[in-house]
Amino acid sequence: MGETLLSGLVRAGRRVDHLLVGEKRAERASELEERYGVAVVSNVEAARKADTLALVVKPQDMGDLLDEIASALRPGQLVVSLAAGITTAFIEARVPEGVAVVRVMPNTPALVDEGMAAISPGSHCSEDHLAEAEALMASVGKVLRIPERQQDAVTAISGSGPAYIFYVVESMIEAGVHLGLPRSTASELVIQTLVGSGKMLRETGTHPTVLREQVTSPAGTTAAALRELEVHKVRAAFLAAMEAARDRSRALAEGNG
Numbered sequence: 740m741g742e743t744l745l746s747g748l749v750r751a752g753r754r755v756d757h758l759l760v761g762e763k764r765a766e767r768a769s770e771l772e773e774r775y776g777v778a779v780v781s782n783v784e785a786a787r788k789a790d791t792l793a794l795v796v797k798p799q800d801m802g803d804l805l806d807e808i809a810s811a812l813r814p815g816q817l818v819v820s821l822a823a824g825i826t827t828a829f830i831e832a833r834v835p836e837g838v839a840v841v842r843v844m845p846n847t848p849a850l851v852d853e854g855m856a857a858i859s860p861g862s863h864c865s866e867d868h869l870a871e872a873e874a875l876m877a878s879v880g881k882v883l884r885i886p887e888r889q890q891d892a893v894t895a896i897s898g899s900g901p902a903y904i905f906y907v908v909e910s911m912i913e914a915g916v917h918l919g920l921p922r923s924t925a926s927e928l929v930i931q932t933l934v935g936s937g938k939m940l941r942e943t944g945t946h947p948t949v950l951r952e953q954v955t956s957p958a959g960t961t962a963a964a965l966r967e968l969e970v971h972k973v974r975a976a977f978l979a980a981m982e983a984a985r986d987r988s989r990a991l992a993e994g995n996g
């Protein structure tokens with residue numbers, strides 16, 4: 740996710756000599772240096788020099804990272820965390836008083852500038868700090884400001900969301916192959932159907948139920964398929980899946996890595 744954000748910032752025209760990257764794996768660090776022309780420095784150096792720090796490590800690694808950089812941070816700096824489950828209170832308890840914290844839940848379509856990020860301010864965050872975090876994420880997609888109490892649900896919906904969509908795509912391609920289509924044909928049909936449907940949702944603003952009904956002819960093929968999805972409780976499975984993701988995000992916040 741960190742590389743996705745970095746690549747977006749470079750695409751959006753941020754000056755490479757204004758970006759510093761911290762990455763603990765040497766091989767990965769050289770890869771990032773070569774690919775983007777950015778300087779990879781120690782976490783402490785990045786923390787000392789940067790006005791804004793984006794923290795993009797696994798939630799389980801966040802405590803150690805904050806312990807490492809805390810003494811290099813100063814009041815007025817902005818720390819933006821992209822980690823699932825990690826609360827602004829968790830970060831604020833580990834950094835000097837006056838450091839502004841913003842919690843962000845991004846998603847991977849940021850790689851193609853179609854990301855969806857939800858941002859929430861911590862307790863010492865000014866409007867300018869929040870606007871800075873918003874601008875950071877706006878360089879790779881849409882941004883919504885939300886109350887922090889909604890972050891676990893957002894993580895379950897849009898943070899993990901691309902994985903559910905890719906799972907549906909995989910399932911439909913497999914089904915196409917079962918029905919006798921060449922894999923490449925099935926793939927092209929499904930991907931264009933997904934992109935077209937997404938575009939319809941965005942451009943028409945019509946409710947998905949209405950769009951689904953428009954496809955569903957009386958006693959037709961779609962009705963036959965949707966009946967099977969109901970019989971197999973796919974809607975209930977989506978609800979259970981997203982509750983599980985929400986609960987996992989909460990557990991990460993409680994340190995149950």
Ligand SMILES: NC(=O)C1=CN([C@@H]2O[C@H](COP(=O)(O)OP(=O)(O)OC[C@H]3O[C@@H](n4cnc5c(N)ncnc54)[C@H](O)[C@@H]3O)[C@@H](O)[C@H]2O)C=CC1
Nearest residue numbers: 740741761762763764795796797798800804821822823845
């Ligand atoms: N992958 C996704 O779709 C999304 C991920 N996130 C969040 O982004 C964070 C990162 O997730 P991924 O990119 O999937 O994980 P990842 O494991 O692919 O990337 C983490 C990177 O951080 C480096 N790293 C770990 N500890 C470090 C340290 N102390 N100093 C410097 N570098 C360090 C690792 O070497 C690795 O390159 C997580 O907190 C996750 O919750 C949020 C939304 C979406």
Ligand SMILES: O=C(O)[C@@H]1CCC=N1
Nearest residue numbers: 822823894898899900
């Ligand atoms: O699976 C995860 O924990 C991360 C957070 C949201 C998407 N990926």
